[in-house]
Structures are given as C-alpha cells and as structure tokens.
Amino acid sequence: MEHLLDTISDLPAEPVDPAQVVTGSPTTGFRALAAVAGAEVGVWEITPGVMTDVEVDEVFVILSGSATVTFDDGEVLELRPGVAARLREGDHTTWTVHETLRKVYVS
Template sequence: MFRVLDVEAAVPTAPLDPATVVDGSPSAGSRALAAVAGVEVGVWEMSPGTATDVEVDEVFVVLSGSATVTFEDGERVDLAAGSVVRLRAGEHTTWVVHETLRKIYVA
C-alpha cells in the first residue's frame, strides 16, 4: 500500500535563536513526514533572512524558493527549486534566504 506524503501542507515555524541570526528576522520549522529504516523524511522551511547553522547528516531537495548557503571553507551553493545538496554533520554554514525556502530532507 502506498501513502502519499503531503509536501505542500503548512510547516509550523518559529523565530530562529537570535544568537544564530545575522540579518533580518527569519523563522524556520520542520514537519516530519515519515520514518524509513531509521531515517527521517520531512519538510523544512525558512523565511527570508540570514542565519548560521551547524548541520546534521542530510540530503535535501529544494521544492521552492531561493537561497545561498556558504560553508565554512568558503564554498557557496545557490539554491533554487530542484537543487539537491548533501550536508555533513558538524559543517558550519550560513544560510541567506532570498525567497522563503522549502525543502524535503532525508536525515
């Protein structure tokens, strides 16, 4: 039996920790959709603004919006619908969200 996962449903968001906010007043949140063999699949969303983060092991696909992620080593990745990215646990990143970013993640 198949179960359709609703990636369009609302994601509860809250303001980010002020210690991580570099610019603006971004909010973010996530909603788990399923667990498969101990791995979580979910939807994450962040509103415009700039914030830092320390990543977990994750692969994600951008569903909508646009952003730029800069890694501690200086590498920059521009994100748009269809972008696929692999994050590694412990990586320090800075997220500049230009248009509310929505992604589906596997972590």
C-alpha cells in the same frame, strides 16, 4: 488518511535562535513525514533573512524559494527549486535566504 499536500501546506513557524541570526527575522518550520530505515524524512521551510547553523547529515531537494549557503571553507551552494544537495554533520554554514525556501529532507 491525510493527503501529503494537506500535511505540508502549513508548517508551524518558530523564530530562529537569536544567537544564530545575522540579519532579518527568519523563522523556520518543519514537519516529519516518515521514518525510513532509521532516517527521518520531512519538509523544512525558512523565511528570508541570514542565519548561521551547524549541520547534521542530510540530503535534501529544494521544492521552492531561493537561498545561498556558504560553508566556512568558502564553498557556496546556490539553492533553487530542483537542486539536490548534501550537508555533512558538523559543517558550519551561513544561510542567506532570498525567498522563503522549502525543502524535502532525509536525515
């Protein structure tokens, strides 16, 4: 059996779609860990840069790093280790990643 730490220590990185990149060259990676009652549980990571996104329903907890998420309505989330947040399907966001961010999510 694989240990959880071994499973999430190295996430496969992919460049962010250039249409979403505002500045920098952010990459993202994720690994799905389980499906629970129809929801996916996993780990997601993004490197520094600024990108836009359209969200899915998701609850997450930040494990490491820091970022600012700005919603089109002006709401701002400051993300750092230990912060829990919810995103709603269809939210338009801008992610400003200051330090590589890693989160555990349920969506």
